[in-house]
Structure formats: structure tokens, C-alpha cells
Amino acid sequence: MKKFICYRLIYIFLLFTTTFINAQNELKEAIKKSKIGFEISETVSPLIEQRKAKVNFYVKAQLPIIPLENLNPDEKLVQELCFKNPNFTKYTKNSKGQNYINEIFGIYPVRPGDVNPKLLTDSAKLYRIEMFNFVLNVSTIAIVDINTKKFVFLNHYESAQPDIPIALKELAIEIAAKNKEVIEELGYQPTIKDALMPNTKTSLNKTRCERSQHLCVAPTFIKNDKALWAIVDLTSLKIAGIRWTNVGVTGPSLVTERNVQDDKITACYCEQLNNLKKDNWEVNYHLTTSDGLEIVDVKFNNLPVIKSVKLVDWHVSYSSTDGFGYSDAIGCPFFSQAAVYANQPPTVSDLKVNNETVGFVIDQQYFNPGWPMPCNYNYVQRYEFYKDGKFRVTTASIGRGCGNDGTYRPVFRIALQNAQGFEEWNGQDWKKWDTEHWTLQNDTTTLTKEKYLYKINTSGGGYFVEPNVGQFNDKSRGDNAFSYVTTYKTEEGENNLITIGPCCNTDYKQGPEKFIEPNPESLLNKELVFWYVPKMRNDDRKGYEYCWAESVLKNGVYESEIFPCFVGPMFVPFK
Amino acid sequence: MKYLIIILIFFTNNLLGQILSGNYCLKYPDFIKTEGYDLNRAAFSTSEVRKKGLFLNQYSLDKTKIEKQFHPASWESAGFLGGMIFDRVGNVYTFSAPHVNLIDNPPIKNNNIYIVDNKTAELKLWKSIPLCTDNFDENPFGVMGLTYHCMAKCIYASSISGSKRYEEKGKVYCIDEYSRTIKDSLTEFDGFGLCVISINGKFSLLMGNCRNSNLYSVDLADNGKFISKPTMVFSIENMGLRGDDKIRKIVYNNKDNTLTINSLEFNFNLAAVLNKPETNFKLKYDLEKKSWYRVN
Numbered sequence: 001m002k003k004f005i006c007y008r009l010i011y012i013f014l015l016f017t018t019t020f021i022n023a024q025n026e027l028k029e030a031i032k033k034s035k036i037g038f039e040i041s042e043t044v045s046p047l048i049e050q051r052k053a054k055v056n057f058y059v060k061a062q063l064p065i066i067p068l069e070n071l072n073p074d075e076k077l078v079q080e081l082c083f084k085n086p087n088f089t090k091y092t093k094n095s096k097g098q099n100y101i102n103e104i105f106g107i108y109p110v111r112p113g114d115v116n117p118k119l120l121t122d123s124a125k126l127y128r129i130e131m132f133n134f135v136l137n138v139s140t141i142a143i144v145d146i147n148t149k150k151f152v153f154l155n156h157y158e159s160a161q162p163d164i165p166i167a168l169k170e171l172a173i174e175i176a177a178k179n180k181e182v183i184e185e186l187g188y189q190p191t192i193k194d195a196l197m198p199n200t201k202t203s204l205n206k207t208r209c210e211r212s213q214h215l216c217v218a219p220t221f222i223k224n225d226k227a228l229w230a231i232v233d234l235t236s237l238k239i240a241g242i243r244w245t246n247v248g249v250t251g252p253s254l255v256t257e258r259n260v261q262d263d264k265i266t267a268c269y270c271e272q273l274n275n276l277k278k279d280n281w282e283v284n285y286h287l288t289t290s291d292g293l294e295i296v297d298v299k300f301n302n303l304p305v306i307k308s309v310k311l312v313d314w315h316v317s318y319s320s321t322d323g324f325g326y327s328d329a330i331g332c333p334f335f336s337q338a339a340v341y342a343n344q345p346p347t348v349s350d351l352k353v354n355n356e357t358v359g360f361v362i363d364q365q366y367f368n369p370g371w372p373m374p375c376n377y378n379y380v381q382r383y384e385f386y387k388d389g390k391f392r393v394t395t396a397s398i399g400r401g402c403g404n405d406g407t408y409r410p411v412f413r414i415a416l417q418n419a420q421g422f423e424e425w426n427g428q429d430w431k432k433w434d435t436e437h438w439t440l441q442n443d444t445t446t447l448t449k450e451k452y453l454y455k456i457n458t459s460g461g462g463y464f465v466e467p468n469v470g471q472f473n474d475k476s477r478g479d480n481a482f483s484y485v486t487t488y489k490t491e492e493g494e495n496n497l498i499t500i501g502p503c504c505n506t507d508y509k510q511g512p513e514k515f516i517e518p519n520p521e522s523l524l525n526k527e528l529v530f531w532y533v534p535k536m537r538n539d540d541r542k543g544y545e546y547c548w549a550e551s552v553l554k555n556g557v558y559e560s561e562i563f564p565c566f567v568g569p570m571f572v573p574f575k
Numbered sequence: 576m577k578y579l580i581i582i583l584i585f586f587t588n589n590l591l592g593q594i595l596s597g598n599y600c601l602k603y604p605d606f607i608k609t610e611g612y613d614l615n616r617a618a619f620s621t622s623e624v625r626k627k628g629l630f631l632n633q634y635s636l637d638k639t640k641i642e643k644q645f646h647p648a649s650w651e652s653a654g655f656l657g658g659m660i661f662d663r664v665g666n667v668y669t670f671s672a673p674h675v676n677l678i679d680n681p682p683i684k685n686n687n688i689y690i691v692d693n694k695t696a697e698l699k700l701w702k703s704i705p706l707c708t709d710n711f712d713e714n715p716f717g718v719m720g721l722t723y724h725c726m727a728k729c730i731y732a733s734s735i736s737g738s739k740r741y742e743e744k745g746k747v748y749c750i751d752e753y754s755r756t757i758k759d760s761l762t763e764f765d766g767f768g769l770c771v772i773s774i775n776g777k778f779s780l781l782m783g784n785c786r787n788s789n790l791y792s793v794d795l796a797d798n799g800k801f802i803s804k805p806t807m808v809f810s811i812e813n814m815g816l817r818g819d820d821k822i823r824k825i826v827y828n829n830k831d832n833t834l835t836i837n838s839l840e841f842n843f844n845l846a847a848v849l850n851k852p853e854t855n856f857k858l859k860y861d862l863e864k865k866s867w868y869r870v871n
Contacts, residue, residue, distance in 0.1 A: 159816050208818050256818075262842070266740070289712040324625055326847075327676045334842040335713040335740040339675045341844055368846060375847075496712045499676040 101556030325503030597771025685717030707737025727799025733766025783822025
């Protein structure tokens with residue numbers, strides 16, 4: 001009997017454990033299969049085109065409000081009264097008189113809870129009207145007595161969204177049901193009836209578009225015991241994310257724009273190494289918790305080239321206030337030390353020069369959710385791999401920061417395979433560095449005629465280092481970099497590095513000097529690491545913007561206009 | 576003495592709706608007055624823009640601007656700081672809390688609790704809670720919240736040291752006020768804001784959690800030790816600007832019998848909380864239904 005109970009208990013334990021592990025694995029698979037906005041194609045349909053035309057028409061109108069259609073005479077009167085009331089239309093334009101896009105979401109007789117019961121008299125005929133401002137995320141609610149043509153109540157609510165009208169509900173379903181990726185996921189084209197909870201306001205109930213701050217709804221399609229969520233952005237008329245969840249007994253769990261992004265980036269790029277083979281290159285890459293996108297064990301023509309390259313810090317200082325600035329780490333969106341974090345996965349694209357594909361590029365973007373509002377940051381890391389074996393390590397700030405007097409200093413750690421000698425061009429000849437050392441590239445620095453400044457020797461050849469002096473056709477104003485060479489030590493950056501330097505040092509003390517001072521070591525017969533700290537000064541002058549971003553009102557909604565400042569050296573192989 | 580306090584609390588509870596904050600005995604520091612600050616217009620702050628450490632600000636009569644600021648050197652020595660609490664004597668307690676980066680708050684110091692002396696105003700290390708890891712890649716944080724329990728003479732500290740994405744390894748400690756020894760701890764709970772309250776004479780610790788938007792409660796013995804598992808008593812999920820805020824601060828006001836929950840966005844990273852205002856929720860307790868409900 002005891003034996004039986006014991007076996008039974010073991011069986012129950014194993015069953016429970018297996019079920020738990022299966023559920024965890026299923027969740028991870030669902031996360032990996034999910035799609036983030038930019039991975040999803042735009043839905044094409046006549047209904048969407050009609051909507052775009054309508055928005056285009058009203059955003060140029062004197063009064064930029066999309067009216068509610070098919071109204072009875074009373075409702076029509078309410079709408080007309082509101083359009084004539086300057087307080088009701090107060091937030092339909094910005095302070096410069098530029099139009100925002102607004103829409104009347106609902107007009108209906110007041111309900112008992114809408115108004116003070118004392119106002120519900122026989123002589124009053126009260127209607128409630130709701131308008132939504134797509135840019136400011138403001139709802140305007142009014143209660144109008146059509147008998148007296150007076151406003152009983154009028155208020156504007158920030159970060160509030162009224163119930164969406166039927167027309168937008170149908171539009172959301174259309175965007176989801178006719179989307180290529182949604183159809184692929186489901187394995188069939190869903191009908192309108194297949195969508196569940198289409199009128200759920202994502203900001204108030206079951207999901208949100210926290211990052212775009214757009215009006216989103218989530219048509220949800222059930223297939224067997226799973227639910228496919230399509231987060232539809234009704235401002236941009238695109239899908240912000242797609243994700244499967246288990247329906248379970250209590251219905252689908254919460255899916256939002258942010259958690260689709262963060263979960264997928266974490267599962268696919270923070271928790272696993274990705275391998276890319278292209279143009280005779282083999283690149284392994286992953287997102288770190290504070291050192292950005294790291295490329296490791298990179299080969300060209302099957303020969304090891306790069307041990308590791310990463311971006312360990314961004315130092316930002318402002319000259320108007322002494323000692324004011326930030327030292328930002330970039331990396332994974334959560335469970336990390338990142339202050340500015342990835343909001344989309346790395347992308348791989350062709351590298352083109354004069355319309356000719358000369359290699360490929362890996363890009364990774366990081367942002368603060370409020371960007372490009374002041375004191376929010378946006379950085380991009382870019383690795384360029386050329387078919388001829390060259391590679392370039394670059395990064396850019398895309399503003400906007402806390403002022404127009406900002407200086408940015410990214411700190412690269414570059415460890416080439418078997419790097420065992422470092423030489424600097426002194427204007428006439430290559431001069432070997434014998435000990436750990438640093439130097440500053442400035443206007444008087446002499447480059448070779450090929451624009452090389454350093455030479456890193458590796459087994460069987462090496463790489464010339466070509467600093468960026470604006471020759472790479474990316475509108476860069478040059479690197480002006482501090483360069484450091486240290487001996488390779490595991491504890492000096494092989495693993496994730498916490499912030500190594502303060503925001504605001506203007507001299508060589510950007511962090512890597514800690515691995516040199518106070519007693520520089522000999523570089524002879526040692527494997528070395530190259531640290532590179534460029535400097536960029538931001539600029540907000542019209543026509544000269546650099547490391548900058550602006551919010552521009554286009555077609556009634558804000559869009560970002562960006563002015564990146566790319567920096568970083570090219571590595572040119574030699575035998 | 577203990578029984579007298581219990582009787583007093585029970586008596587006060589009956590008069591004031593049977594709920595009482597556990598820090599009823601708190602006293603503000605003597606140095607506020609000795610440094611020439613007006614208690615009615617002065618407030619402590621650890622979130623001054625572009626400045627690290629603790630500040631005592633005295634506001635103008637119309638409360639629109641800071642009139643003067645007290646900030647001795649030792650108040651900056653522990654880097655950026657989290658929230659603060661007061662004990663019965665007037666000592667202030669606070670903790671190391673990283674802001675944007677780890678330069679001023681190295682992870683090995685993030686489980687430290689500091690005390691500011693009631694008389695001298697000097698900030699010193701009070702208790703270094705043992706770290707639960709030496710790998711801070713995924714989580715550089717330590718102490719996240721403090722609260723004081725007058726009757727049990729202890730300080731509760733929530734710490735998420737050692738927690739990882741798939742492992743909730745945080746602990747809530749009950750630390751003896753005088754001996755500074757850990758009397759008890761609650762494990763595998765990533766606590767955030769804390770607050771001791773007494774309902775019908777029974778003490779419990781209310782706790783936010785760094786991973787979700789729920790408010791939890793755990794029963795306490797008279798000596799402050801934990802005598803139950805945490806149970807969820809309210810949730811702010813889908814409320815406020817963002818919908819997934821975490822509960823950072825919990826304060827029970829004995830005067831109007833409301834519990835104020837202060838929440839913000841927190842995702843186990845060092846992103847600045849700029850442009851992300853905190854949200855306040857006010858709750859009351861329904862003694863019949865034995866549940867919290869929102870009143871604002």
C-alpha cells in the first residue's frame with residue numbers, strides 16, 4: 001500500500017512538473033513567434049483607403065474634426081452646437097494654429113449617471129457628446145441641452161479615451177482580419193465574426209499602446225485553445241503587434257504593445273545568441289544587459305576576425321551646467337542595467353554604396369519612451385560588414401537629450417582575434433606602442449594618405465584603423481576620439497561591464513583609463529583590447545541639426561524628424 | 576507596557592474606524608528645529624532634480640519655491656537614495672537606490688540601509704543586508720522599500736537582491752530596531768512599498784510587488800514576525816496612465832482613514848522616471864466585506 005501511494009505521489013509530481021514545463025515552453029514559443037509592429041505589413045483594403053482619405057480631408061479643414069455620420073436631427077444639432085463652441089474645440093489645434101486630428105466618437109441621450117439628476121427635468125433634452133484628440137490623447141466630453149441650446153457640462157480629460165464608434169470598430173477588424181501576417185498565423189482568412197472583443201479600448205481595458213500613445217484596439221481571434229491578439233493602432237492604421245496566448249478558463253491574458261516588444265526582444269536576442277552567415281561573414285550577436293548589441297566570434301572566409309565588439313557606455317554632458325549629464329547604459333528592455341533600452345529587434349539589411357550592394361548592416365535601436373521629448377534619448381548601433389573583408393563599428397545619437405549644448409561620448413570596446421601589436425602613424429612612419437596607453441585624435445592629427453591612423457597586428461596580418469573624419473558619406477562631423485589600448489583581461493570587460501565612467505569628464509578619463517592607470521602594463525606578446533571613445537557635439541540650428549530630433553506635426557499627428565550623428569572607425573584588413 | 580499599548584491601540588481603533596497605521600509613534604527629527612527649519616514648511620526629499628542624496632527643503636509660505644535647503648556632506652555619501660521613514664526617536668532611515676546608472680550606487684551597496692541621527696543629522700550606515708548574489712547583470716537593485724512598526728520595534732525592508740527574470744528571489748526582512756538583527760524574513764517575494772497597519776487590533780504588513788500591480792498583505796505576530804503567506808488584497812492593474820504600474824509607496828492616514836498608494840513604472844532596468852509621473856490611488860477599507868475599495 002505504501003509503495004502504491006509512493007508511486008502515485010511520484011506520478012502526480014512528474015505530471016505536475018511536465019505540465020508546468022510544457023506550459024513554460026509553450027509561452028516561450030508564443031513569445032518568439034510574436035511579431036512587433038515593423039515586422040508586420042500594412043493591410044490594404046478599400047475601407048482603410050477611405051479612412052485615410054477622410055483623415056486627409058478633415059486634417060486640412062478649417063475645423064479638424066471628423067464628424068459622426070448618420071445622425072438623427074437632434075444628434076446633428078448637438079454636433080453643430082459643439083463645433084461652434086470655442087471651448088469645445090479648444091484642443092483641436094496647437095498653439096501655432098496647426099491642426100490636430102480629432103473625431104466625434106459618440107452622441108447619445110444622457111444616462112442617469114452622466115449628469116446631476118436634478119438637471120434631468122421634463123423641459124430639458126440632454127445629449128452627451130464625446131470627442132477624441134488622437135495626438136494629445138485628450139477626450140472632450142460635453143452635455144448639451146438641445147431645447148435651450150446651452151452647454152450643461154463641458155470638460156477635457158487627459159489620457160482618456162471614450163468608447164470607439166462602430167465605424168472605427170469595423171475598421172479595426174478589417175485591418176486585423178485582412179492582414180497578411182494575421183492570416184498566415186491563423187492559417188485562414190478570418191471573418192468579422194471571428195474577431196472577439198474588437199471594441200475593447202486598449203488603453204482602458206485589455207491592452208494598450210503605451211509607447212506610441214496611440215489609440216489601439218485588439219481584435220482577438222480564437223483558434224482551438226489559443227487566442228491570436230492583433231493590436232491595431234487606429235492612429236497609424238497599422239498593426240502594432242501580434243501574439244498568441246492561451247485562452248485558459250478565464251480568457252486570454254493581457255497583451256499590450258510594450259509587452260509584445262519587450263518579451264520578444266528578451267526571448268530572441270537577450271537570452272540567445274543569434275548566428276548570421278552572409279557575404280562570407282559569420283557573425284554571432286546578442287543584446288547585453290548594459291553593453292548594447294555585442295558581436296562575438298566573428299569570422300570572415302572561415303577565419304576568426306573579431307572576438308567581441310560592444311558599446312559599454314554613453315556619456316552625455318551639458319556645458320551650460322557644470323557636472324550635469326548622464327552616463328547611460330544601453331541594452332535589454334527589462335531585467336537589465338540599461339537606462340536607454342531596445343524597443344525593436346536588431347535588423348539586417350543590405351549595405352549599399354552608389355546603389356551597389358557592397359555588404360550588409362546590422363542595426364540596433366534604443367530609446368526612452370518619451371523620445372523625442374526633451375531629456376529622452378535615442379541611440380542606434382550599426383555594424384557594417386563589407387564583402388571585401390572591411391568592417392565598420394559605428395553608433396549614433398538621435399537626440400534629443402536635455403539641451404542644445406550636449407556632448408556625447410560613446411565608449412566602444414573592440415577585441416579583435418589574436419590582436420598582439422598596436423602601431424600609430426606619426427606622420428612619417430608607424431610607431432609601435434610598447435605599453436598600455438591612450439591618445440587623442442584632433443584637428444592636428446596626421447593620417448596616412450589612405451586616412452589610416454592605427455594598425456592592429458593579428459596573426460597573419462591585421463587591420464588598419466581608419467577613423468571617421470567625415471569621409472563615410474553619413475553627414476558625420478568626425479570622431480575626434482580618445483583611443484586606448486589595454487592588455488586583454490577577462491575581468492576588464494569580457495563579461496558585461498557596469499557603468500565605467502562618469503557623464504561629464506572632458507579629458508581622457510572616460511573609463512578605459514582605469515585599466516591602464518596607475519601602472520601601465522607592457523603590451524609585448526600580450527593580447528590587447530582597443531577602446532575607442534568618439535565625441536559629438538549636438539546642434540539644433542535650423543539646417544545644421546546634428547545628434548538631434550524634432551517632433552513635427554504632419555497630417556494631424558506628430559512624427560519624428562531625425563538628425564543622427566554617426567561616429568566610429570573602419571577596420572581595413574591587410575596581410 | 577506592551578499590554579497598555581495594545582489596549583491603547585484597541586481603544587484608538589474603535590474610535591477611529593478600527594484601522595491604524597503601524598508607525599503611529601513616529602517623530603520628526605530634532606535637527607529640523609535646531610538647524611532653524613520650520614517643521615510646518617519643511618520636507619525631506621531624495622528626488623531633487625540633478626542632485627543626489629537627502630535634502631531638507633523649507634518652502635516659501637505660498638509653497639511655490641524652496642526657500643532654503645539643508646544638505647550636509649554626509650547626506651550625499653551614499654549616492655542616490657530611495658524613500659525615507661522615521662522612528663519613534665526622530666531618526667531618519669533611507670536606502671541606496673540607483674538612478675540611471677551605477678556610478679554613485681555600486682550594486683554591492685544597494686542592500687544598505689542608512690540612518691540619519693535625530694540630533695546630529697549625520698548619515699551613517701545602519702544595516703547592510705546580505706546580498707543574495709554577486710551577479711548584478713539582470714538586476715542591480717537591492718532594498719526597495721522601508722516601513723517602521725512602532726509596537727514590534729522593528730523596521731521592515733523589502734529587497735529584490737538576487738532576483739532574476741525567471742526567479743523571484745526577493746525577501747522582506749523584519750529587522751530589530753535596537754540590535755539590528757534580522758528577526759524574520761519572507762522569501763521569494765519581490766516586495767516594493769511597505770506599510771504596517773492594524774485592523775481590529777491585528778497587525779499586518781501591506782506590500783507592493785516589483786513584478787506586478789497587486790497589493791499584498793501578510794499577517795504579523797505581536798513581535799513583528801510573519802505568521803502567514805502574502806495574499807493579494809487589491810490590484811491597480813489597468814488603472815492609471817500606464818495600467819501596469821508597480822506600488823512604490825503605501826501610506827495609511829489615520830485622520831481620514833485612507834490608504835494612499837503611490838505607483839510608478841518599474842521594469843527592472845535603470846530607465847529614468849522622467850516624463851513618467853507617479854499615480855496616486857486612494858483606498859478605504861470596508862470592515863464588513865473585509866476588503867479595500869478605491870475612492871478617487
